[in-house]
Every structure is written in C-alpha cells, then in structure tokens.
Amino acid sequence: MEFIDYYKVLELDKTATKNDIKKAYRKLARKYHPDLNPNDTAAQKKFQQINEAHEVLIDPEKRKKYDQYGKDWQHAEEFERQKAQQQQYQQQYSGGRTGGFGGAENFGGGGFEGGDFSEFFESMFGGAQGGRQRTTRFRGQDYNAELQLNLTDVYKTQKQTLTINGKNIRLTIPAGVENGQTIRIKGYGGEGMNGGPNGDLLITFAINNDTSFKREGKNLYKDVELDIFTATLGGDLMVDTFDGKVKLNVKPETQNGTTVKLKGKGFPVYKTEGQFGDLFITYKIKIPTNLSAREKELLQELKKLQENG
Amino acid sequence: MDDQYISILEFCNCHQLEYSFIHSLTENGLIQTIIIEEDEYIEQEQLRELERIMRLHYDLEINMQGIDAINHLLNRVSRLQDEVRHLQNRLKLYED
Numbered sequence: 085m086e087f088i089d090y091y092k093v094l095e096l097d098k099t100a101t102k103n104d105i106k107k108a109y110r111k112l113a114r115k116y117h118p119d120l121n122p123n124d125t126a127a128q129k130k131f132q133q134i135n136e137a138h139e140v141l142i143d144p145e146k147r148k149k150y151d152q153y154g155k156d157w158q159h160a161e162e163f164e165r166q167k168a169q170q171q172q173y174q175q176q177y178s179g180g181r182t183g184g185f186g187g188a189e190n191f192g193g194g195g196f197e198g199g200d201f202s203e204f205f206e207s208m209f210g211g212a213q214g215g216r217q218r219t220t221r222f223r224g225q226d227y228n229a230e231l232q233l234n235l236t237d238v239y240k241t242q243k244q245t246l247t248i249n250g251k252n253i254r255l256t257i258p259a260g261v262e263n264g265q266t267i268r269i270k271g272y273g274g275e276g277m278n279g280g281p282n283g284d285l286l287i288t289f290a291i292n293n294d295t296s297f298k299r300e301g302k303n304l305y306k307d308v309e310l311d312i313f314t315a316t317l318g319g320d321l322m323v324d325t326f327d328g329k330v331k332l333n334v335k336p337e338t339q340n341g342t343t344v345k346l347k348g349k350g351f352p353v354y355k356t357e358g359q360f361g362d363l364f365i366t367y368k369i370k371i372p373t374n375l376s377a378r379e380k381e382l383l384q385e386l387k388k389l390q391e392n393g
Numbered sequence: 394m395d396d397q398y399i400s401i402l403e404f405c406n407c408h409q410l411e412y413s414f415i416h417s418l419t420e421n422g423l424i425q426t427i428i429i430e431e432d433e434y435i436e437q438e439q440l441r442e443l444e445r446i447m448r449l450h451y452d453l454e455i456n457m458q459g460i461d462a463i464n465h466l467l468n469r470v471s472r473l474q475d476e477v478r479h480l481q482n483r484l485k486l487y488e489d
Contacts, residue, residue, distance in 0.1 A: 110454065119449055264482070281444075298485075298486045300482065301482075
C-alpha cells in the first residue's frame with residue numbers, strides 16, 4: 085500500500101488555504117468528472133483520487149492528522165497509543181481529572197461505500213467516515229468490463245452468465261455485436277449513495293477473429309484459391325461459408341482477383357433478426373507447380389496456339 | 394400514471410430541487426417535459442440525462458450554456474470514437 089500525496093493530487097503546496105483547496109478541487113473535478121469522460125477508466129480513477137484528496141484536505145481534523153504523520157502514516161496508530169499512554173501517566177501522577185479519554189480519533193460511522201477510497205485512505209481514516217455534509221443522492225459508479233469472445237461466438241445470439249463483484253448476471257449477447265462495441269446493463273454498477281440509484285455495467289466486447297473470414301460490419305470477406313484450369317474453363321467450386329459449404333459456379337475465363345458476392349451469407353445484422361450481410365469471395369488464381377515434362381510440353385503448345393492465333 | 398412518465402413535482406421533491414432548475418433546462422432545450430392533465434412529467438428515458446445534467450450543474454457548478462456546449466462536444470467525441478472503432482476494424486482487414 086503506497087503513500088498518497090494528496091497535495092500533489094490536487095496540485096497544491098502544503099500551505100494551501102481552504103479556498104485554494106476548493107478551487108483546485110473544482111478545477112480538477114471539471115477535468116476528470118466521469119460524466120465528462122464517459123468510458124474512460126483512467127479519468128474515473130483520477131476523479132476518485134481527487135475526491136479522496138479533497139475529502140481529507142478540506143476537513144481540518146483529517147488534514148491535521150494527514151500532515152502530522154505524512155509518510156509515517158503506517159505508524160500513526162502506534163504514535164497515538166503512545167501519546168495516550170503518556171497522557172494517562174501524566175494524569176495519574178499529577179492527580180489529574182478522571183475519565184474521558186477518547187484515544188485516537190475515530191472517523192468511523194457514516195454511509196460511504198468502501199470502494200470509493202484507496203486502501204491508504206481506509207488505513208489512515210477508517211473504512212467509512214462520517215461528517216459528509218451533502219445529503220444529495222448519488223448515482224453509483226459505472227463499472228467497465230471487457231468480454232473476450234471469438235467471432236464464431238457472436239454469429240448467433242447467445243446467453244452467458246458473468247460474475248461481477250459476486251453477482252451473477254445473465255447476459256444476452258445479440259448476434260452481430262462488433263469488436264469494441266459497448267453495451268450498458270442498467271443497475272449492475274456500483275451501489276448508489278444516500279439512496280441514489282445503482283450505476284450501470286458497461287461491457288466492451290473484444291472479438292477475436294478465429295476464422296479465415298475477414299469481417300467488416302455485417303459483411304464477410306474471404307480469399308479462395310482457384311486452380312488455373314477451372315479459372316480458364318469454368319466449373320464448380322465448393323467454398324466454406326459461416327453456415328456450411330456452398331457450391332459456386334465459376335465462369336470461364338475468370339481473372340485473378342475477381343470478387344463474387346454471395347448475398348445473405350455474411351454476418352448477422354446487429355439486433356435485426358433474420359438479416360444477414362453478404363459474403364465476398366475473391367479468387368486467387370493458383371499457378372501450378374512441379375509440372376511434369378508432358379504438362380510443360382502441352383502448355384508450350386498452348387502458348388504457341390495463343391501467339392499464333 | 395403510466396410508468397413511462399415521471400412527475401416533475403415528485404422528482405424535485407425527491408432530489409430537493411427547485412422547480413426553476415427544471416424550467417431552465419426546458420428553456421435551454423436540454424430536456425423536454427410533457428404536460429398531462431395540468432401536471433408536468435418527463436419521460437423515463439430522459440431520467441439518466443436529467444440526473445447527469447444535475448450532477449454537472451450541482452457538483453461542477455456548470456451553467457446551462459456550459460452543459461449545452463458539453464453535450465455537443467461529448468456527442469462529437471462519441472461519434473469520433475465510433476468512427477475510430479470502425480476504421481480500426483477496417484484497418485484490421487488489411488493487417489491480417
């Protein structure tokens with residue numbers, strides 16, 4: 085657990101006044117507020133740090149404790165205990181007043197979500213803290229998650245159960261979802277504060293192409309090798325599509341790079357039941373290798389015929 | 394009342410808001426309200442937007458004009474992000 089320099093977070097020096105802290109907080113909050121940086125986890129993290137720094141530095145008691153122990157915060161409780169013992173000793177031997185010793189400051193109580201503060205804060209000021217003045221209801225934080233799927237997985241609508249923060253979420257993944265696309269699941273984010281609504285869960289799909297097809301939106305592309313004889317004379321060719329094999333009729337004298345469109349054999353259109361894009365097949369004509377002497381002879385003959393005719 | 398609509402009066406009570414806040418939002422075209430039998434409502438779909446505007450206004454002290462400008466810029470960012478995603482996916486076609 086690392087020490088957090090709250091002054092550095094708010095870009096202030098240690099002599100900063102309450103007004104300076106307020107100003108710095110407002111300025112940085114405007115820059116990193118999650119509403120101004122949607123889907124930006126780095127900004128959200130920074131915003132939490134700013135909030136935390138503000139929470140400590142704006143409260144004179146917390147700031148005092150923070151300033152007093154600084155980097156030695158891990159020994160804070162020990163110092164407090166020693167101080168208490170010393171005071172008790174002094175009281176006993178000076179016939180001092182009785183009772184009423186509270187020990188270390190207690191910042192406990194209140195209704196803050198533990199997840200809103202760093203481990204450092206929790207360790208120094210306790211897991212939850214009171215004295216929050218605002219009673220506004222806060223919507224919970226949005227959670228971001230990445231779900232890795234294969235292209236073959238998103239060809240059909242499917243259901244998956246994800247476990248997020250101990251909750252099982254049954255998720256319907258519509259066919260045709262795109263790489264990098266984000267879907268929002270309402271109410272499955274962080275819990276709201278002061279009775280505010282829960283945040284949302286944002287799932288971004290990272291789709292790995294595990295096929296020989298290339299995908300662009302709803303359309304698929306594939307290169308298919310075609311032997312020179314079928315390309316020249318025409319014929320049938322079996323090609324793989326996403327939902328099985330299809331027999332293609334290759335026209336005579338098909339050129340290298342010719343593309344044919346197979347209508348409706350592409351990828352499902354997102355959230356449009358029964359609609360599919362197209363599959364584009366590009367022929368890559370394969371020149372024969374390891375020809376026998378007889379084959380070479382026949383080709384030479386063909387060449388002569390071509391040249392003469 | 395249909396679940397589809399939320400009473401502005403209830404919303405203001407719930408969030409301890411002045412009605413003038415909602416009024417200035419409608420005046421600036423940031424949200425739209427609907428009047429049914431003399432009571433004012435917002436559509437449930439607009440609730441998220443309304444809460445977001447509330448946070449910008451009360452947490453960050455951004456005025457209505459600022460919120461309007463932010464909305465335009467965020468929409469633009471979102472469109473550009475979609476375009477980047479689309480182009481990245483297209484680029485992959487040539488990289489693979």
